[in-house]
Amino acid sequence: MLPNILKETVRGIQPILIEDEMLQHREVFLIEEVNRKSATDMIKQLMYLDRIDTGKPVTVYINSPGGEVVSGLAVYDYIKVMKSPVNTVCMGSAASMGAILFLAGKERSMLKNSEIMIHDPSFSAGNISGKKPLEIQERLDQLMDTREKLAGIIAERTGMTKKQVYQKTEKDSYLNAEESLKCGIATKIIE
Template sequence: MYISNEARIIRESSHGYDLIPIQDEMLSHREVELVGEVDAASVNALIRQLRYLQRQDPEGQITLFINSPGGSVDSGMALYDVMQAVSCPIRTVCVGLAASMAALLFVSGSRRDMLPHSRIVIHDPLIVQTGGSALKLKAVSDDLMETRQIIARVISEHSGKTLEEVLAKTATDSYFRAEEAVEFGLADHIITSLAEGC
């Protein structure tokens, strides 16, 4: 078995050769990934995969590899809710960067592993450029402040830090290298082999 340039696996069987997308092979080993922006498309694909894996084995661990700058709060919170709702433990592995909503998803894993040179970035939700009346701007601001509290509560719950400690960190962009993330309670382990924790 080897990987082609198009991220497909060529597998020989009694029927000849089959081209299999590498994501399908990963899924068969209960491994999924969040790479790139957190948006409706990436989240919906992951939700389908998590639901499928839960049906296959309601107790089996799923490993979610994350390398993402974050993205949509609504999409990210939808994935967070599903991660909490499935019966399977979900191990998260930070490969490179878990920032913003991706950091929240990483932190919520049942076991949180980081590769040695990976990083986590947490911060308050960002306002989307908007215009309009004063009442519209107030409604946007109120929603943003409520979202800030929700995100901070989730991080607090999974990190063991107080809400005030989390809010102090998210007030500005806070960067954590692997050792710092473990120390702050955002991660559990620094790993040097992807086989660790399986």
């Protein structure tokens, strides 16, 4: 449970969740795995902020190991259609789908000792034992389509070519803040 802070209101001194206070300042956090629940929570917060003060910037702070591609892309797509500009800040680590969400930001800042990890999507949720060759091939084709989609996002947001992206994502690539800035993943380092 998040700690409360005390704030003076017209009703006197009231305990308020820190998360609520941060949301009032248009700050959203992804500090967990990307999954259906965390993605839905983020989208609701972003919708609310876009609705109450359209056009005013929102900051998304990320420290995430990544997670589900479909859920993450739902958040990414929503950020890209918002009327309010969204800036992202990497605190700690933005890995895998966390890195893709980091790339959704108009301005993408990293704390000095943060890192980004990008890689090809993996075949993790399904068991292929007992599957026939064409069923396995169908799953592999879906995985390659996802790889193409994610590489397209990275290339578009960074200015890298898809060939450069594929070279970086064929294995887990950990990039510190300076390396991220140099290859276009980050736009600024916060010191």
